[in-house]
Amino acid sequence: MEDVAELSGVSHQTVSRVLHDSPHVRPDTRERVLAAMRQLDYRPNTVAQALVTGRSKTLGVVSYDTTLYGPASTLLGIEHAAHDAGYVLSMTSLRSLNRPTVIAAVQRLRDQGVDGVVVIAPLRAGVDALRHLRADFPVVAVEAGPDDSIPVATVDQVAGAAAATRHLLDLGHKTVWHVAGPAEWKEAEERIEGWRTTLKAAGAPVPPFLRGDWTARSGYELGRTLVQEAEATAVFVANDQMALGLLRLLHESGKAVPRDLSIVGFDDIPEAAYFVPPLTTVRQDFGELGRRCLHILLARVEGASGATRVVVAPELVVRASTAAARR
């Protein structure tokens, strides 16, 4: 910067002003400075800027397993939104999600000088950790956060599960079974809730749900139990991978989908449309989710306060894995 100043015959301060488009610079001076910058290939030192301003134009993300489709897509949405806002993203991926690890990760990012953090913590434990964070630092949770102590962007899981369940009931099924996700996941619990309340509201019997772990393998295993229930004609599975496993087991058991059993999944992963048969599922707009939560965070960083809650609506996508009940 000193070099640029010297070359263009002004002080370092004027260079700084040009850099920030200050109105108090004469056009010809500005031009001279810009020329010098170009000539010297000057690039402002963001680290020095961060030191003096206390702002780094960097945001942190702490996430769990970015290999899963949901978190990965959300992360991408966050990244794009951050990029568009001129922010850089720092990432931390936890190997296990519990109170100390989440707190440590946020602290670490904070020490690194990020202006704010978004936590993708769909587990109960992670959600819980957020409540124990200092309130003097902008944090937003995505996809399940604690009550209202922290701003949250989330997809309405209950509504999605309700839509899936209602779809099956509308097709004439007497009731709907459910393959759930792991108990520690808030989303899993909310999907159970949406499913159960919809059944109750319709006066349908509520069968016990089966507990999976999101993997295709668990869907496959739990399918064994399901095929023994002669009554079952419709299942709402808490994610598409488990639905895939279930689909395979049914195929191996000689059961036809949707003739013998109608299936609805959740997430709408890109592969779902090419399952055999193509899977009816509930689409979550993860990209939008990420974008929205980043905007909340940005507002916070800029000084807004008060808890916020953004809810993205899921959408039922009807394909070939569901059909009217046989009578």
Next chain:
Amino acid sequence: MEDVAELSGVSHQTVSRVLHDSPHVRPDTRERVLAAMRQLDYRPNTVAQALVTGRSKTLGVVSYDTTLYGPASTLLGIEHAAHDAGYVLSMTSLRSLNRPTVIAAVQRLRDQGVDGVVVIAPLRAGVDALRHLRADFPVVAVEAGPDDSIPVATVDQVAGAAAATRHLLDLGHKTVWHVAGPAEWKEAEERIEGWRTTLKAAGAPVPPFLRGDWTARSGYELGRTLVQEAEATAVFVANDQMALGLLRLLHESGKAVPRDLSIVGFDDIPEAAYFVPPLTTVRQDFGELGRRCLHILLARVEGASGATRVVVAPELVVRASTAAARR
């Protein structure tokens, strides 16, 4: 830091020394300083450290579509390795991959003060961009890089494709068809090469390959062409998603897998084992890949030089989608 110094009755420099475990501090002094740090909950300002040392303990990653299984897993491997080495990761995700965008992304990260960058740029164009980067900054490419001008960590695509093809030939198939990935992807081209040379080496005829775009949809569409080839009994598909699409089309066309057609995929995505039938495929250890490339980068950052090339071996996973040719 000044506060800590004052509280423990030493100078700021001694505090700094304690911070860095300098041997030239008397044990009791060290103890006093540490106590003061705890009492004041002192956290060193990494930004100031970065300013003066020129090192930020931050590494950059520029990637393309982190929603895909491969890049996402690689990213995770990189992240874990970085974390273990005490580094933080800054991420940039490109919306389109070409020379200017890649160069701009690297520059941006560099301006942000990262110590080095890994580029996940599987496209020809991205690979190309790397050649036009200043050599005075540590960059490593993962999964396809230019010749030898830049260090690279990669999975041996040719060997993987060869293993897949040979597996099918060994089962007695006269030849093997191929559904390839998009031409701009280096991996796609290398898989074609592995497939073609293996066929040639075995004296088998080389049918024209079909050009897909990695999506299940394209596998489905291209399947139409494939079922019209009465001769075809074996196909090597360049990734698992396209194999899924193909599987569905075959099912709809009344063709049985593997009875009428044997199929091998590539990647071994977690879902592959639950396709109908379970997919024989080539597993890539993306986590390992990420870890390895990060270690190369770290070595570079610490001052090592000279191009390096690390190759991870893929592994054929035989499942139920391949069977011996009928005679």
Next chain:
DNA sequence: TGTCGCAGTGTGAACGTTCACATGGACCCT
């Protein structure tokens, strides 16, 4: 017994910015 070396500590400058304030001139108004 003088001096060399080293352990333990302190001092001030530097890193590259921005911030708060000071300066000087042009213009306008009374």
Next chain:
DNA sequence: AGGGTCCATGTGAACGTTCACACTGCGACA
């Protein structure tokens, strides 16, 4: 003509570290 205002610019300190060097005392060695 004098004073206020605003524009354009400059000056020095501050941000929180590390770095290079200087200093003090103590033990060892010749």
